[in-house]
Amino acid sequence: MRLNLTLPLLSFLTLSLLLSSCGLKPSPRYRAQPLPERSRLDVSRMRSAIESFLGTPYRYGGDSLDGIDCSGLVMVIYRSSAGVQLPHIAEQLIRLGKKVKLKKIRFGDLVFFNTGSQEGVHSGIYVGDGQFAHASLSRGVILSRLDETYYRQRFLEARRVVK
Numbered sequence: 001m002r003l004n005l006t007l008p009l010l011s012f013l014t015l016s017l018l019l020s021s022c023g024l025k026p027s028p029r030y031r032a033q034p035l036p037e038r039s040r041l042d043v044s045r046m047r048s049a050i051e052s053f054l055g056t057p058y059r060y061g062g063d064s065l066d067g068i069d070c071s072g073l074v075m076v077i078y079r080s081s082a083g084v085q086l087p088h089i090a091e092q093l094i095r096l097g098k099k100v101k102l103k104k105i106r107f108g109d110l111v112f113f114n115t116g117s118q119e120g121v122h123s124g125i126y127v128g129d130g131q132f133a134h135a136s137l138s139r140g141v142i143l144s145r146l147d148e149t150y151y152r153q154r155f156l157e158a159r160r161v162v163k
Helices: 007-018 043-053 070-082 149-154
Strands: 098-100 110-114 121-128 131-136 140-145 155-160
Touching (some): 043 070, 070 121, 070 131, 110 149, 149 155
Antiparallel strands (some): 098 155, 110 121, 110 155
């Protein structure tokens, strides 16, 4: 059997592949902005913000207590607790800040995973004691352990975007 793919179909497939990211909100004009050098993480404020989202249902492209996705959670938490505007696309988040070794990770660092899903990169925020906050497709915003087999096998990297 031979497939006859036309140019419009190929264009659609290419576009679909390019746009597959956790929390995709297309923003072709987005350019990674340099993060403010004097930005400081307010741990107490970030902890409270994360706690307020625990249990929030997952919603692709969401960025509120009504529903949120992984990159939306990162974006909202950083905006409210550090005054830093981050993109709502995990594949752009993973290019920000500086890479941190897992053994040097600290509260507020971003963690990234290759879940093998259509969404591509999955993101979360490290909260200490081997745990990170993220928006799970099936359970909404939860805390998970980095050493769980699922996440340990899919871990890509950690990044520090604010000191």
